[in-house]
Amino acid sequence: MKRYRVAHYGTGHTGTLVLRQLLARPDIELVGHLAHSPEKIGKDSGEIVGVDPVGVRAIGSFDEFCALDVDCVTYLATEFGREVDDVIDEMCRLLESGKNVVTTTFIRLVYPKSLPPDMLAKLEKACAAGQSAFMGTGIAPGFTTDALPVYLGSLCEAPRTVRVAERVLQGTYSDPLSFMALGFGTVPQGPTTDLPADVWTVHFEGALQMLADGYGWELGSINAYQDLALADKDYEFEAGAIPQGTVAAVRLRFDGVVDGEPRLRMSWVYTMPDEPGDAWSPVRPTGSKGRRFTHVDIDGTPSVSVQLELDGGELPGGGATATRALNAIKAVCNATPTVHSALDLVVTPQGVQTHKQGDSL
Structure with a gap:
């Protein structure tokens, strides 16, 4: 099983669910973690989400985060209270630096063709510059309703x-x-x-x-x-x-x-x-x-x-949203460098534990 190097951004409600699942996945290695809250910066990522320490400490510098050597970023920082353009600009910087991005932030990103043309063009240009892929996902919108x-x-x-x-x-x-x-x-x-x-x-x-x-x-x-x-x-x-x-x-x-x-x-x-x-x-x-x-x-x-x-x-469906985002990492990391949706990338179960003899079915 290939192990993907991942950096995580955001520990709100869904971001915490993603990070907690990420730390338990055999197919993912947490390399870095960006946080905004001063009380989280410098703390071990495991301790932030209530599990054992993992040896990765949250940083507060976006520049330092962009410099990490990773396959993918799970972008879970909220868009609430922020300008949408600022959110897109951060995503573009990550894409331009060669990092694939999976996000559940800003629900219109689940189908990029519905975005304003200039916003979509900005994301596509960033993917081309970094030879990286991007996917927005979630439960609804993102899967059950579309x-x-x-x-x-x-x-x-x-x-x-x-x-x-x-x-x-x-x-x-x-x-x-x-x-x-x-x-x-x-x-x-x-x-x-x-x-x-x-x-x-x-x-x-x-x-x-x-x-x-x-x-x-x-x-x-x-x-x-x-x-x-x-x-x-x-x-x-x-x-x-x-x-x-x-x-x-x-x-x-x-x-x-x-x-x-x-x-x-x-x-x-x-x-x-x-x-x-x-x-x-x-x-x-x-x-x-x-x-x-x-x-x-x-x-x-x-x-x-x-x-x-x-x-x-x-939040009903929150755990499923987190799992779908993590399961999308393999598909995005192996995708053509551009902006994707669920119409062209099929997300399948990943990191599944091997069934042991004697386990009930």
Whole structure:
């Protein structure tokens, strides 16, 4: 098994999950670690994420980080509170220095063709200069809502419509930023259905564009809507309080218009309480311990219907996001030097422990 030399950047929620998994992987060697927080700089990377020391200490200099001799950088530094151009510039410096980059930062990067042309050109130029490859990935967008439905569509002779619906139970999530951004715990100032949601389109249009391109369809426009469901009692979560009568669940809906018809439909339901206070699909199956649910329905010949469930973790799907990013390292390190997406790079399981005789199946 080839062992890849990796430098890691970012120890927020998902970055910590990535680093903790990275340190346990037999196919990856941590060579360097960049941190912003003064209290983390100089500390052992293992200790920062709550495992045994590994002999690598976090540094605070981006110049020093760029000078490391590594195969790949796992870029998990957040874009929140930073200018997007500053994030892209950092990624370009890494690419220009000859390092491949895998990232879950800035979700539009999962499908670079949806980026503004000048931003995409900057990334492509950096890849060419450093003979390096780049891939943005994640769960949704990045796999369940776009790549997976494209793969499933390969089973259809004549797909007509694609519908993807997700439900994410966020009651375990402690970050107040997501809580506030979705308006949990607020009182609606008017209707609760069919509200315009254009402000969210920029975050999800890459997934719709990937889906359209994967099916060979021309995406004409995107119609965005938002629906709200109110709490039937008082709730208290680590991220914030939701009094009775305030927003407890939010559904974002996007229709991708192809040839004048909404042939691509995506929806995300975000809810704080586990018990459904709404009638939106998908619902949590009875007895399920999962916290993230995806339904993919393709009307075609033949029609295809798939249900996916992910369990546990503070942020549902966070562990899977981290694993997918690490599994992408091999594909990116062996890819053509340019900017990639899940439509042209297949990510497969890596670093899998050998099954031992006597282990149960």
